[in-house]
Amino acid sequence: MLEKLTETFSGIARRMSGNSRISENNIREAVEEIKTALLEADVNLRVVRRLVNRTTEEALGERVLKSVNPGQQFIKIVHDKIVALLGDGAAELELKGPDTVSVILMAGLQGSGKTTTAAKLALRLKGEGRRVLLAAADLTRPAAADQLSVLAEQVGVAIYREDGSKPEKVAKNAYKKAKKEQYNVLIVDTAGRMQVDDELMKEIRRVKDGVNPDEVLLVADAMTGQNAVEIAKSFDETLNITGIVLSKFDSDARGGAALSFKSIIGKPVKFIGVGEKIENLEPFYPERIASRILGMGDVVSLVEKVQETIETDEAEKLQEKMAKSTFTLEDYLDQFARMRKMGSMQSLLEMIPGMAGQIDESKLDEKQWKREEAIILSMTLEERRNHRIIGPPRRKRIARGSGTSVSAVNRLLKNFDKSRTMMRKMAKNKKMQQQLMGGMADPKI
Ligand SMILES: Nc1nc2c(ncn2[C@@H]2O[C@H](COP(=O)(O)OP(=O)(O)O)[C@@H](O)[C@H]2O)c(=O)[nH]1
Ligand SMILES: [Mg+2]
Incomplete structure (x- = not known):
């Protein structure tokens, strides 16, 4: 994931930071390369324009061209702009205190990774010492609840299921059980469709209204690229999502979606799925992703320190x-x-x-x-x-x-x-x- 982007960006970073003098032309050339790389990585055009304009503007400023190390300074600007794109700092789950039940609602298209991610989150939260209950509110096919049962057993958490019922009813009853039995977190898995459609939106809206979730996480498949952003937008309009889980980040997708969510719909990516196993979920750290894309370690903190003094x-x-x-x-x-x-x-x-x-x-x-x-x-x-x-x-x-x-x-x-x-x-x-x-x-x- 992001390999292609990383390849181009770190190439530019190496070249630029090796220059003790850079010209306006060097900057314009580098920015042009960055633009092409971002578009190839399937980053939203509006996002690319914004990034490119801001980078150019700042990089052409006097301070950069005359600085101690303009090349590194330029890279730092690109880095900071990417971080700003991705959101400041890791976005944590916002759950209630331990003496009440917090609810996480999983939403997304079919096959996006909702069920898998529900189990991954359960494992994570269990590791933090919380008692987790999973609710099987995907009733489109019986196998869906079975899949969740298998995963729940793997993680070692309880599951609530009610075959032949209605999604909102399952969710509500699961919530009752969670309250009564003093669970800390209820994670509600829901059904998806092949595409965004009215019926699906209405159904999941009813589930949401029934349990009043603290977190509404949209699980988006990284492999769908720009489409993932459009899908997230539709879900956000109906559900007012609180964050995104970008699944299949381990695939060889171009990764542009990761860079687009925050600027396009204003919601942060909270986690990335990096494999099929239940352990394969990671918090999304903008700083790390940006540094990784630019293929640099401590360059940024070095530049900052030097600049100060x-x-x-x-x-x-x-x-x-x-x-x-x-x-x-x-x-x-x-x-x-x-x-x-x-x-x-x-x-x-x-x-x-x-x-x-x-x-x-x-x-x-x-x-x-x-x-x-x-x-x-x-x-x-x-x-x-x-x-x-x-x-x-x-x-x-x-x-x-x-x-x-x-x-x-x-x-x-x-x-x-x-x-x-x-x-x-x-x-x-x-x-x-x-x-x-x-x-x-x-x-x-
Ligand atoms: N490689 C990879 N596969 C994933 C990831 N998340 C989910 N999957 C796979 O994607 C497929 C669909 O996942 P599932 O959770 O059933 O999607 P759902 O229909 O949204 O519930 C399954 O084969 C999962 O193993 C991920 O982060 N990486
Ligand atoms: Mg599922």
Whole structure:
């Protein structure tokens, strides 16, 4: 599921985030590719337009093009727009407290996965310590109640059935039983049709009115693509659904429906069915889906963190200085304040692929920063701007002034020289430059 979309998007993400400079054209091209991919994935046209327009607008803004890493910034925008499309945060089931009966009504077309999902939900809720009763209100064929019975036994929950009765009557009686016997949740399985029709809607409406459910879940088959959205819309008009379960998300369907529900009918996808087994139900996490589509891990949180702490223009200047080796002790001093603002360098650096485990925490400790800061502060401006003039007499003076030793001053100067060379090399290497993100001083000084 979503493989094709993921393939295209992560390709764009890789390409864009590898660019330390991107142009308006790069953005327009990428947006065009995104548009095609979304349409191919069967995402609703209106949704695609909205996503594309918002992304373009924001991405062409000055802040992106001039940011430390415009490529990653662009990806973050796409990511955020997808999350916004899918809804903010996982949408939980809204059930009552444990001392009363909450009701979940299952709705949907025939074969969409209502009965299976009813059992999956029962398993989930049972796992949360609730007593669940299943009601077999699909009376179109006797086998329907049998199917639910088998599943109920598998899950280990009770079932209420009344063969030859009416759906609304079964639901009402099940509710009575649930109340009397102190069940916490009643899940009502209903009949579907091949298509949305009046009779079906009337029937399920009667069931709904009989039990006044807390949740009306529309089970939609992911494989039906855009159709699933239309179906959900019809059901919503009659039943005012509270959420969607997208079943068969494990199939090789194109997945566009998942991205369309929220914007088209304003109702969240609450769960996805990911297989035929009763364990195969997962809450729907917009963040995860978006990250998965973009094929990225921590890129987003990395960009956010960096953004908070480094001013773009400053960072650019710094990058230039690093490349030309005009980075001075004065600049270095600036870095102390910035590093402190960033919090733990370790955690920041670990988010960068390939950097994890390479940094020795002891080299980053606050005491050492303080000592180095004191040494630099004891230098004259002239010395900070050109550390090469600091001969032995000056070193002695600086050591005294900073309350350190000559050897500490020597060490700092030696390390500073070494790091400058390293920075220059790194800055020349585009990729590393990016990983350094312009703002960070070498931690090994
Ligand atoms: N692969 C897969 N199959 C599913 C999923 N949910 C339901 N099914 C299958 O879809 C078919 C119809 O499901 P059922 O629950 O009987 O649909 P109902 O008519 O709406 O009650 C069954 O063969 C289920 O095993 C799912 O999430 N993944
Ligand atoms: Mg069924």
